[in-house]
Amino acid sequence: MSFLAFFLIVVSLVTFVAAQLMLKRAMEFSATNGMRNAYFVSRVAVGVALMTVSFFLTLGLLQRFDLSYLYPFQGLSVIFITILAAVVLKEKLSARLTIGALLITAGIVLVSMS
Amino acid sequence: MERVGKPRHGTEGQRLSEREVSESNPWTYCASSFRLSTVRDISTSLDMTTETREKRMQNRPSDFGNPWLQLGLSVACVFVSELLLKRGASEVAAPDDGFSWTGINGLASPLVWWAILLIIGSFVSWLYVLRYIPLSLAYPLSRVVDILVPLGCWIFLGELISALRWCGIALVVIGLALVAKPIAKMEERL
Numbered sequence: 001m002s003f004l005a006f007f008l009i010v011v012s013l014v015t016f017v018a019a020q021l022m023l024k025r026a027m028e029f030s031a032t033n034g035m036r037n038a039y040f041v042s043r044v045a046v047g048v049a050l051m052t053v054s055f056f057l058t059l060g061l062l063q064r065f066d067l068s069y070l071y072p073f074q075g076l077s078v079i080f081i082t083i084l085a086a087v088v089l090k091e092k093l094s095a096r097l098t099i100g101a102l103l104i105t106a107g108i109v110l111v112s113m114s
Numbered sequence: 115m116e117r118v119g120k121p122r123h124g125t126e127g128q129r130l131s132e133r134e135v136s137e138s139n140p141w142t143y144c145a146s147s148f149r150l151s152t153v154r155d156i157s158t159s160l161d162m163t164t165e166t167r168e169k170r171m172q173n174r175p176s177d178f179g180n181p182w183l184q185l186g187l188s189v190a191c192v193f194v195s196e197l198l199l200k201r202g203a204s205e206v207a208a209p210d211d212g213f214s215w216t217g218i219n220g221l222a223s224p225l226v227w228w229a230i231l232l233i234i235g236s237f238v239s240w241l242y243v244l245r246y247i248p249l250s251l252a253y254p255l256s257r258v259v260d261i262l263v264p265l266g267c268w269i270f271l272g273e274l275i276s277a278l279r280w281c282g283i284a285l286v287v288i289g290l291a292l293v294a295k296p297i298a299k300m301e302e303r304l
Contacts, residue, residue: 021249023241059220062200062204091249097296099289100292103289104293107287110285111260111286
């Protein structure tokens with residue numbers, strides 16, 4: 001795998017994780033404040049833009065690698081999102097949830113290595 | 115458990131007329147109900163406590179508006195779209211063309227367009243899920259796709275699954291079970 005491919009995989013991962021956090025924030029905000037406000041619209045717009053970048057990068061990578069090999073890299077996002085949800089969004093994180101997320105990540109990495 | 119369409123937020127919701135309520139789906143209903151409420155301090159909504167989160171999970175609509183159902187729908191859409199994307203991307207693959215790193219030439223395949231439609235569908239469901247379920251729960255659960263996709267590749271695309279890959283799939287299943295079990299208990303209580 002070339003450096004460029006690795007770099008693009010990382011970029012698609014980072015944009016994806018950032019988009020999820022952004023969207024979660026927007027949806028929580030909309031639950032109390034409605035959807036017709038600049039805060040909600042701008043967060044959703046940025047979230048969608050980030051996901052679009054991630055999507056097209058994935059599409060480009062798919063032309064070169066097997067889906068079953070490439071796709072699980074996104075699995076790393078499980079552990080990133082779980083941790084960042086606790087840190088950034090202040091969600092409650094039980095030991096069980098953390099272990100579960102770690103196992104899912106480990107399993108996905110194993111799939112991508114084979 | 116309360117049903118969709120009935121006021122779910124006490125006095126605020128009751129201000130909605132019958133017509134408004136009957137016409138609205140869970141999406142617009144939530145939006146309109148909250149618009150009627152007095153605008154609250156932005157900072158309080160950004161710093162949501164665990165209590166408000168749990169309360170919202172208990173107040174969630176049933177039937178089609180059930181966030182767990184929507185989570186399943188979102189996962190199913192993603193699963194099918196991934197398989198379509200691989201088919202579509204292989205169809206138009208031009209690895210020698212430097213521009214193809216961006217993936218934009220994938221748009222030449224109709225399969226890719228179907229996949230995009232499904233992704234938009236899954237995205238709407240996903241936003242709905244985010245409204246009710248904490249991200250640290252919903253996201254690990256949504257990774258059930260990571261089992262479905264290799265299995266789908268094996269069954270529909272003829273890609274091979276090695277022994278090590280099966281082990282990885284097994285680990286994901288165990289992890290998912292760990293994440294999902296407390297939720298199953300919580301659902302029983304409701």
